[in-house]
Amino acid sequence: MVLEREILPFWVWLLPRVDSDGVLHLGALLLFFLIVVGLAVVSVFLGYLRMMILQGPGEGFYAVAKSIATAISRDFPQTRMGRILAMARLAIQESLRRRVLVAFFVFAVVLLFAGWFLDPQSDHPARLYLGFVLSSAEPMILILAILLSVFSLPNDIKNHTIYTVVTKPVRASEIVLGRILGFCTILTFMLVVMCAVSYVFVIRGLDHTHTVHLDDMVPLGAAGDEAVSWTGETSRDAHHRHEITIGPDGFGQTDRQMDHEHSVWIVGEGDDQQVMIGPPRGALVARVPIYGTLRFKDRTGRPGQGISVGKEWTYRQYIEGGSLAAGVWTFDGITPERYPEGYLPLEMTLGVFRTYKGDIVSPVLGALTVKNPSTGLSSEPIPFGARDFVTLSHQIPQQLRAIDADGTLRDVDLFEDLVDEQGRTEIWVSCEEPAQYFGMAQADLYIRGPDRSFAWNFVKGYMGIWLQMIIITCFGVMFSTFLSGPVAMVATFMVYMVGMFKEFIMGLATGELPGGGPVESLLRTALQMNITIELDMGPVIDRVVPAIDRVLLFFMWVAATIFPDFGVFNTSRFVAYGFNISGHLLAQQLVMAGAFVVVLSIYGYFFLKSREVAA
């Protein structure tokens, strides 16, 4: 799986720090406070501007000061859970009357017809199924969240039902929070059901078994009368068949097909002997990668950078085959206690870039070496064959052979000789075929720790959707405090879009991506001008267009900075590719969502409070 962003440990993410290159990172907390302060200053200023136009400078100042004072001294402290719950109940009743539960029906239909979209012959059926359910649940629940949250308040204002509510001792904060709570409750209920249904759908969809008869099995090396092992082939079911090997003890397993295997065992005696095949194993996993840090050696073997191949994504760097170039991962905490099985389980997914494409079927050869970072003692190269982005598993055994300084081979122990005093070891990866390249990024090679529960990982994937749903609901309710329903809907949808394409917009706004700003791109599109040629349309346009774009891009940058980054919340890939969603990521998501709930509720309060509901 391509991990485009490094997942920082929670505290590293949260707090300010200076990284190894001496670059200061503010950390989420400080960034949040800066954004909040910035927003507060801008909002107070805009609020004052509005009141000044309406009431004059002096009165306007008084009005703004008073509304802030009222909020802090009275309305916030006097916010009561009882009234929030009453508003939440109303929101739920309203949603039920608006028949939101129909969405269940839609989801059920989507799953029913899923078979049409899901290619049954795929090599990775689990990936396909999981990706499908998660990526259809997400837009569904988010669209539902937008539709629910955005029309409620404007309808109340339009129908004047708000009159009898705000003339009760209910605070604007309670109206906003109650709505958020109510909609989130009903949406959560729906999401929980969707989660359960889709879990069953995936399990049932991937479940299958095969049959095999003992008569069809080939006995191997009869060592006496009884102790015989067998090989054979299963029947073809669910578009694949497995090879089987059964040991002398009557137990065995199939080979790995379509990301899974089965246990096989023999029951019965004499003529009643039968081969039993268990349920598929290994398709639904939550593997825990333990990442190291990656550095590169250039083609002369000196520390350096890998190369970027053409316009490839710079995140992944390439090393040249047949040279001294290598990718070097350093891992910490390698102790026999942590790896009691006596081997290091490695998994590796490399990009393979071929400069000549004579034979594109067979893998490109590479080699792994384990090296002690302190003594420089390194193991004999372990060969492997890599295909573009195909995951390879390697168990580095405890007993290895190493090349001594004098060039002699000797037996060494992984933990004793190839791990240094601090428990560190290095894995060197090189490409053995000249003119071929391996692309690698830090997350591409990792030690596979003990697996976690897949079901819980599935739930965590849904939690990412759940948190997005909460944020979207908050935006919807916040916008609906001052916009009409349809406008609030469009606004919320925009937030969703900006959030989805945050990185792209950031790239545009900071000028990392070519093509210029919105006006320039419009011009280029209209004139069918390639984005790489200079804009050359006379001195005026050449100046004015980028100037306008700078302003627009600044606003885009602001929007992209303060709007939620939904990429962080979308963890369906983790689930689909069988990677555990780390607690650190989940904690970051939770904190971010919480921050949005707080800030958006406060905005909602001020917008609603400063609004004449009867105008």
Next chain:
Amino acid sequence: MDMPATKEATAPAEPVATGTESDVIIETRNLTKVYRDFWGRQKVRALKALDLEVRRGEIFGLLGPNGSGKTTTMKLLLGLLFPTSGRALVFGKDASDVAKNERIGYLPEESYLYRFLNAEETLDFYGRLFDMPAKLRQERIRELIGMVNLGWARRRQLKEYSKGMARRIGLAQALINDPELIMLDEPTTGLDPIGTREMKDLILRLRDEGKTVLMCSHLLADVQDVCDRIAILYQGELKELGRVDRLLTVQDVTQIQARGLSPEAQAEIRQVIAQHGGELLSMDNPTSTLEELFLNIVRDSEARPGRRAQEKR
């Protein structure tokens, strides 16, 4: 509304004239409202520099033809609208203070309630907004549904209610918190004659319980029957203000009504009037003078726009 007609039993309460702070429940100072459109352009001057005081324990009526600014006044007092200038004070606090709503009940012009709730759910919802304990809330709901005679329809969604039924549940909603101040916007619209009578009796009974009532209406009869003091609004301006009985007494006109007078006796009375230099206007049944007053105001303000009222005591 099964309560005895109480009108006869009570004389209009004399408002306490001492005017201590706590006795002024509602006060408006120079209250002005201009409706603006989206671009901030002036659309309607709905209320012009209104000065009013409503005192504890009285029934105060805002009277005026449609569009004269009665509802606007009420919305300003409730904080549903913000004044363009001037102030609106309720219980001595600014109208924008939410805490005052603890002691207020409000029946809007039309019953703007959630159509998907039934009567009980509606009252339960509003009761919760007052943070009323569940037991008290249940009791109060039962009581109010009985009072407005909707027991038979208490499980029906409000969208199935007739206008009169919606009005009743609206009233029950306004009384859920046993308010000290009740604001009723056109309380009798949509009610049949019996309903109207019951509504008026209820208003009087609330006054007898010591509550203050502010109601507005364009119906003279409503106001005449129940209000202690009235303000007459016309095109956003206050035209008359005072006790109903005093407003209705046209000082320089004496009405004589008698029964069983012989023609001789009538001639004699004419003579007496002539002796005192008076001029007999009529000896017919008097017309509804409030209506007359009202029409006079309209005529007057068309002739001399901008004339303002002095309180008549």
